[in-house]
Amino acid sequence: MLYLKKYFTEGLIQFTILLSLLGVRVDLDTYLSNQLPPLREIILGPSSAYTQTQFHNLRNTLDGYGIHPKSVDLDHFFTTRRLLNQVRQLDRLSVPSPELNTWLVHRDSETVVSASSQSSATITLDNGAGLEDVDSPDAAPAMRGGSGEPESTYNLNAADSSLGAVAPEGNQEQGTRDGNDDLTKEDIDLIDILWRQDIDLGAGREVFNYSNRQKESEEEKPSPQESKDRNKEQESWRNGVNVQGAQPVDGETGESIPEQLPALGSQTSLSLQECLRLLEATFPFGEESEFPAPVVTPETAVTTDEVPSTSQAVPLAPQPPPAEPQLDLEQQWQDIMAIMELQAMEVNITSPQTDSGSVSGTSEATDSNSTGSFGLAPRPTPVNQDVSLHQASLPSCSQDFPQIFGPQLDTVSIPPRTPMLRLASNNSTNINATFGATNLTGIFLPQHINSSSSNVTSTPILPDPFSTLLEESMLDEISLLDLAMEEGFSQAQASQLEDELDSDSGLSLDSSHSPASPSSSETSCSSAASSSSTSATFSEEGAVGYSTDSEVTTVEPEEGAVGGYQPGYSKLCRMSYQDPSQFHSLPQLDSISHNHTYNLPLSSAFDEHPELPISSVKKSVRDKSSSKLQAAHDLLDKHASRDERRARSMKIPFSNEKIINLPVEEFNELLAKHHLSEPQLALIRDIRRRGKNKMAAQNCRKRKLDTIINLEDGVQDLRRNKARLLKEKMEFIRSIRQMKQKMQSLYQEVFTQLRDEEGRPYPPSEYSLQYSADGSVLIMPRCMTAAEQSRKPEKKQKDKKKSGSQIPGFSSRFESSRT
DNA sequence: CGTGGCTGTCATCGA
DNA sequence: TTTCGATGACAGCCA
Numbered sequence: 001m002l003y004l005k006k007y008f009t010e011g012l013i014q015f016t017i018l019l020s021l022l023g024v025r026v027d028l029d030t031y032l033s034n035q036l037p038p039l040r041e042i043i044l045g046p047s048s049a050y051t052q053t054q055f056h057n058l059r060n061t062l063d064g065y066g067i068h069p070k071s072v073d074l075d076h077f078f079t080t081r082r083l084l085n086q087v088r089q090l091d092r093l094s095v096p097s098p099e100l101n102t103w104l105v106h107r108d109s110e111t112v113v114s115a116s117s118q119s120s121a122t123i124t125l126d127n128g129a130g131l132e133d134v135d136s137p138d139a140a141p142a143m144r145g146g147s148g149e150p151e152s153t154y155n156l157n158a159a160d161s162s163l164g165a166v167a168p169e170g171n172q173e174q175g176t177r178d179g180n181d182d183l184t185k186e187d188i189d190l191i192d193i194l195w196r197q198d199i200d201l202g203a204g205r206e207v208f209n210y211s212n213r214q215k216e217s218e219e220e221k222p223s224p225q226e227s228k229d230r231n232k233e234q235e236s237w238r239n240g241v242n243v244q245g246a247q248p249v250d251g252e253t254g255e256s257i258p259e260q261l262p263a264l265g266s267q268t269s270l271s272l273q274e275c276l277r278l279l280e281a282t283f284p285f286g287e288e289s290e291f292p293a294p295v296v297t298p299e300t301a302v303t304t305d306e307v308p309s310t311s312q313a314v315p316l317a318p319q320p321p322p323a324e325p326q327l328d329l330e331q332q333w334q335d336i337m338a339i340m341e342l343q344a345m346e347v348n349i350t351s352p353q354t355d356s357g358s359v360s361g362t363s364e365a366t367d368s369n370s371t372g373s374f375g376l377a378p379r380p381t382p383v384n385q386d387v388s389l390h391q392a393s394l395p396s397c398s399q400d401f402p403q404i405f406g407p408q409l410d411t412v413s414i415p416p417r418t419p420m421l422r423l424a425s426n427n428s429t430n431i432n433a434t435f436g437a438t439n440l441t442g443i444f445l446p447q448h449i450n451s452s453s454s455n456v457t458s459t460p461i462l463p464d465p466f467s468t469l470l471e472e473s474m475l476d477e478i479s480l481l482d483l484a485m486e487e488g489f490s491q492a493q494a495s496q497l498e499d500e501l502d503s504d505s506g507l508s509l510d511s512s513h514s515p516a517s518p519s520s521s522e523t524s525c526s527s528a529a530s531s532s533s534t535s536a537t538f539s540e541e542g543a544v545g546y547s548t549d550s551e552v553t554t555v556e557p558e559e560g561a562v563g564g565y566q567p568g569y570s571k572l573c574r575m576s577y578q579d580p581s582q583f584h585s586l587p588q589l590d591s592i593s594h595n596h597t598y599n600l601p602l603s604s605a606f607d608e609h610p611e612l613p614i615s616s617v618k619k620s621v622r623d624k625s626s627s628k629l630q631a632a633h634d635l636l637d638k639h640a641s642r643d644e645r646r647a648r649s650m651k652i653p654f655s656n657e658k659i660i661n662l663p664v665e666e667f668n669e670l671l672a673k674h675h676l677s678e679p680q681l682a683l684i685r686d687i688r689r690r691g692k693n694k695m696a697a698q699n700c701r702k703r704k705l706d707t708i709i710n711l712e713d714g715v716q717d718l719r720r721n722k723a724r725l726l727k728e729k730m731e732f733i734r735s736i737r738q739m740k741q742k743m744q745s746l747y748q749e750v751f752t753q754l755r756d757e758e759g760r761p762y763p764p765s766e767y768s769l770q771y772s773a774d775g776s777v778l779i780m781p782r783c784m785t786a787a788e789q790s791r792k793p794e795k796k797q798k799d800k801k802k803s804g805s806q807i808p809g810f811s812s813r814f815e816s817s818r819t
Numbered sequence: 820c821g822t823g824g825c826t827g828t829c830a831t832c833g834a
Numbered sequence: 835t836t837t838c839g840a841t842g843a844c845a846g847c848c849a
Contacts, residue, residue, distance in 0.1 A: 642827095664837070694827060696839055701826090703840090 643687040650683050652676075659684050660691030754779060 644656050652659070653674050662670060667688065671681060751769055754762050762779055770780040 690828060692838075693829075693840095697827070697841080699839085700841055 643683075643690060646683055647687060650680050652680060652684060652687075656687050656691060659688045660695075 647656055647659075653676075654670060658670065659667070671684065676684065747769065751762065751764060751767075754767075754769075756762060766782050767779050768782060770778045772778055
């Protein structure tokens with residue numbers, strides 16, 4: 001058994017890695033391409049794509065209604081197909097759990113209302129996520145019908161998105177199960193229409209392959225109009241068939257949920273071998289983990305739900321006493337909270353600041369206390385849309401989502417500051433949500449419980465078959481994974497969050513930046529601007545400074561200086577590259593905000609030598625400020641630099657500019673030419689030294705400023721990068737969570753459909769699916785699992801801790817069941 | 820009148 | 835050794 005466990009664990013790790021890889025790709029898309037597509041995919045995309053594909057598949061398989069919608073064969077067929085699709089979908093990143101959808105459907109009456117109302121925020125998430133797909137707005141109304149707000153979409157979308165992969169399957173499921181009863185001709189017609197639309201769009205049959213389809217949908221987005229229409233149709237279809245639950249009450253599918261369980265139980269659809277095969281196919285790595293049965297969740301939700309949904313209550317066959325589930329949920333929730341504590345700590349820290357985040361967090365806590373199921377719900381967040389959590393969670397989801405996604409979008413388009421903050425909040429919320437979901441036993445445990453309840457149909461209190469594995473493999477590994485991820489997160493993200501928070505507070509670099517950054521940027525800009533203005537003035541000054549005298553001397557020097565001067569000028573230009581005129585000509589440079597005023601003194605030199613290319617530009621500048629210059633000159637005369645005055649007093653025959661800017665050789669020649677006294681020579685040397693040093697000082701200061709600005713920019717870039725990476729991380733986590741959910745559901749489903757020789761279902765409490773070393777799947781009695789567990793006391797304890805002794809967590813539950 | 824920013828200047832270091 | 839640039843430190847000016 002240990003070996004088996006190890007095997008599973010490794011498999012899980014591989015699976016996780018695979019998911020991560022997949023997720024990475026998606027993120028890249030998101031960020032590289034508009035950022036929207038990926039998110040959209042995650043949230044809405046998959047579902048739509050799946051749905052279509054499903055339709056096509058359905059149609060193809062049905063081949064013109066070859067099978068009667070209500071025929072048992074059809075049901076079986078759909079089930080099988082669905083499972084296969086699910087297995088196939090495993091490769092895909094976005095794999096929302098389909099079953100969840102079904103459950104959601106049930107909640108319609110209750111959940112829908114709350115969801116729609118609450119979900120408005122949630123919807124925002126979708127849209128906010130920047131996933132403002134054409135779908136979302138349409139979908140929302142279509143789905144909810146009630147809340148016209150695009151935001152409201154989330155519930156459905158969330159379900160879809162989260163269940164994205166599921167959606168199609170879910171549809172199928174419904175088609176198969178409910179479809180038997182509910183798949184009316186209308187639906188089929190609708191499907192047909194959709195299918196034709198696809199064809200019209202140029203999609204071949206092959207396109208209808210799920211994978212192909214999905215890709216296509218992702219890559220080539222149909223014209224908004226078409227997509228909208230299609231989406232609408234799909235949505236409507238979903239509402240009718242799949243999501244009936246979403247809609248308050250779908251006349252057709254109203255009962256879908258309840259039916260499901262019975263259907264599963266009744267149908268012997270898949271033989272044990274088939275199931276095993278499916279499982280194997282699904283998890284080739286052989287890793288197996290327990291998958292709490294998410295499907296059952298609705299019941300718990302129902303029990304917890306304040307408003308009893310008739311549809312819910314009715315449909316579920318053997319429901320465990322409501323009280324128990326609640327307790328379990330509460331405990332589980334608490335446990336989850338405890339487990340997540342570390343993770344949450346990091347994230348939560350930030351959450352408080354975030355509006356919704358804080359709210360959600362608090363609400364969660366309170367919720368958990370007051371209502372177990374509700375407590376769970378909040379955590380689940382977007383992905384968790386899982387059934388059980390749904391109703392309760394919807395509100396929370398709505399809250400969380402908006403923040404998460406809306407902000408992200410904002411970040412994209414919004415200026416760094418606000419966006420950043422938002423991101424932080426988002427991230428925090430996301431993290432919470434994500435981790436909550438991920439770590440969350442919330443996902444597993446609740447579902448598990450729910451599943452148990454639902455499974456109860458066959459077996460009252462279900463210790464999950466894989467509870468052991470779940471606990472150890474899934475839970476552990478997942479949690480570990482999450483923890484690991486969070487570690488990264490904790491460091492990077494936490495720091496980010498802190499930073500962001502700080503930024504909010506204005507303490508962080510950014511803060512310095514934000515408060516100061518504007519200033520810095522402004523300074524830069526101003527410097528640039530000022531440089532221009534300054535340049536004008538400065539040039540005057542510069543000219544004045546060194547040429548005021550030169551006004552007199554200027555003319556003289558010009559003649560002699562020209563020859564040697566140019567090189568000097570060019571040299572200076574090269575070195576200082578501070579010609580303001582150039583900057584004027586290059587507006588983009590302004591943005592760079594380099595202060596090039598420092599060398600302005602050179603400008604005076606240029607004035608002397610119009611032939612220089614720059615001189616022309618200068619001239620223009622000068623013309624503009626000619627009057628100014630004139631005044632400036634006057635002032636300059638008055639305020640002529642000390643050196644100039646000294647030079648004048650000493651009757652130095654050439655301008656200070658020459659003295660300063662001439663190359664050494666020419667300068668020496670110049671000195672040689674004129675027979676100057678020692679004091680004059682000394683003064684000239686001092687003037688040259690000071691002048692050079694002055695320019696050097698200017699350059700130095702300019703460099704300092706540039707360096708500071710660059711550093712600030714770098715910090716900003718890094719921050720943006722960090723935010724992006726965090727966002728990506730969140731996406732990955734979400735994807736992983738979805739995959740987990742899917743795995744759970746698959747496991748649950750397979751197990752549910754297993755029958756012994758006598759056609760009786762295997763009670764999950766007594767049996768669990770185990771993977772053997774050779775890759776085969778076995779149904780193991782619980783006791784064996786327990787024995788195996790006993791071998792790993794440490795893990796067990798750990799699990800216990802996580803799940804909570806009281807909570808009907810896997811381990812605890814199993815133990816109880818065993819005992 | 821105090822303060823902060825800008826500028827010029829000096830001293831120094833290193834190439 | 836000289837030259838030159840860079841830079842820290844200081845002081846003056848100005849808004």
